[in-house]
Amino acid sequence: FAPWENPQAVPYIEFRNVTKRFGDFTAVDNLSLKIYEREFFALLGGSGCGKTTMMRMLAGFETPTEGEIFLDGQNLAGVPPHRRPVNMMFQSYALFPHMTVEGNIAFGLKQDRMPKGEIDARVQEMLKLVKLEAFAKRKPHQLSGGQRQRVALARSLAKRPKVLLLDEPLGALDRKLREETQFELTDLQADLGMTFLIVTHDQEEAMTVADRIAVMDAGRIVQVATPAEIYETPNSRFVADFIGDINLIEATVAERGPGYTRLLAVAGGFPIETDQETDAAVGATVWYAMRPEKVRIAHGTPDPGCANAVGATVWDIAYLGDVSIYHARVGDAVTLRSTVANVTRLVERPISWDDQVVLSWERGAGVILTS
Ligand code: ATP
Numbered sequence: 001f002a003p004w005e006n007p008q009a010v011p012y013i014e015f016r017n018v019t020k021r022f023g024d025f026t027a028v029d030n031l032s033l034k035i036y037e038r039e040f041f042a043l044l045g046g047s048g049c050g051k052t053t054m055m056r057m058l059a060g061f062e063t064p065t066e067g068e069i070f071l072d073g074q075n076l077a078g079v080p081p082h083r084r085p086v087n088m089m090f091q092s093y094a095l096f097p098h099m100t101v102e103g104n105i106a107f108g109l110k111q112d113r114m115p116k117g118e119i120d121a122r123v124q125e126m127l128k129l130v131k132l133e134a135f136a137k138r139k140p141h142q143l144s145g146g147q148r149q150r151v152a153l154a155r156s157l158a159k160r161p162k163v164l165l166l167d168e169p170l171g172a173l174d175r176k177l178r179e180e181t182q183f184e185l186t187d188l189q190a191d192l193g194m195t196f197l198i199v200t201h202d203q204e205e206a207m208t209v210a211d212r213i214a215v216m217d218a219g220r221i222v223q224v225a226t227p228a229e230i231y232e233t234p235n236s237r238f239v240a241d242f243i244g245d246i247n248l249i250e251a252t253v254a255e256r257g258p259g260y261t262r263l264l265a266v267a268g269g270f271p272i273e274t275d276q277e278t279d280a281a282v283g284a285t286v287w288y289a290m291r292p293e294k295v296r297i298a299h300g301t302p303d304p305g306c307a308n309a310v311g312a313t314v315w316d317i318a319y320l321g322d323v324s325i326y327h328a329r330v331g332d333a334v335t336l337r338s339t340v341a342n343v344t345r346l347v348e349r350p351i352s353w354d355d356q357v358v359l360s361w362e363r364g365a366g367v368i369l370t371s
């Protein structure tokens with residue numbers, strides 16, 4: 001049982017109706033959120049949606065205009081940053097250039113006047129944790145970007161905070177290193193049993209590292225769910241569009257009943273049979289959101305397991321190696337995308353430009369969205 005599925009579970013971090021205004025501008029808008037102990041939680045959203053402000057309020061660098069923040073049962077109002085059991089790792093690691101790796105990791109511990117023997121032991125432990133034992137005497141400029149990132153991580157963890165805040169921590173790394181580091185981060189978080197809160201605008205990163213994701217827009221949370229739920233059942237067009245590629249089909253409700261809804265696409269006029277129920281009235285306009293990998297594409301006959309089928313013409317094919325994305329036009333009005341895994345080698349393309357094809361999908365392929 002995940003804690004967030006248990007209504008009795010006590011949250012570790014709680015934002016209760018938190019608002020943050022800068023002058024007339026509302027950066028965070030009456031936002032409530034519960035994060036549980038040992039969770040790896042991601043705040044995901046575009047630039048300026050308020051993610052960093054949320055994190056800075058938790059760390060104590062900003063004060064909420066309204067509302068309260070609790071950590072481990074304690075109201076954080078009035079608690080100064082250095083008294084909060086949280087540590088923040090910034091995008092621009094801010095390592096001290098003149099100090100060695102060891103010196104950087106020990107810095108905060110020295111400031112806290114920890115005895116020297118204990119500092120040395122803690123630094124060794126941290127070096128081992130991030131696999132940099134052999135680099136202890138180097139200066140930051142003698143390290144790669146990924147190694148610098150690990151020093152920054154070791155420094156943030158040295159004081160053993162209860163919560164680690166990561167603000168776009170991997171932004172400076174190239175794609176391959178970023179992916180490796182994402183897996184290292186999740187391993188580390190699981191080993192340490194700590195609560196991690198990451199801020200990112202990169203949906204793949206959020207999906208890779210997080211147990212749950214809060215998708216933010218304009219100072220509000222639009223959806224909080226696991227990566228799979230966010231991807232499979234987005235609750236709005238905003239989330240559907242923000243995460244991955246999706247076909248968004250405008251449609252009207254033609255018929256509805258227990259366990260089914262029949263829609264009619266506005267452009268193209270084709271029916272869509274679904275196994276989902278909707279509150280929208282017959283005649284109302286909704287959106288049907290369907291991932292391209294749920295759409296089968298074939299010459300002639302639709303997939304027998306599919307309740308939905310529509311004829312289309314291929315007008316573009318993007319070959320991406322692992323998958324190919326087919327863009328197919330239904331009439332002149334609407335284009336649907338079908339993503340197909342290239343499991344066998346494409347010696348000759350089975351489907352090519354201008355081919356007449358049939359697109360088909362199951363009743364449960366997509367979700368009906370009303371907002
Ligand atoms: P990014 O990914 O670009 O960092 P973000 O989601 O982290 O975006 P925030 O840094 O939380 O966004 O900022 C939210 C909004 O609040 C932005 O429009 C920003 O300009 C504004 N803002 C943040 N800090 C201040 C401040 N000290 N004074 C005035 N406005 C601010």
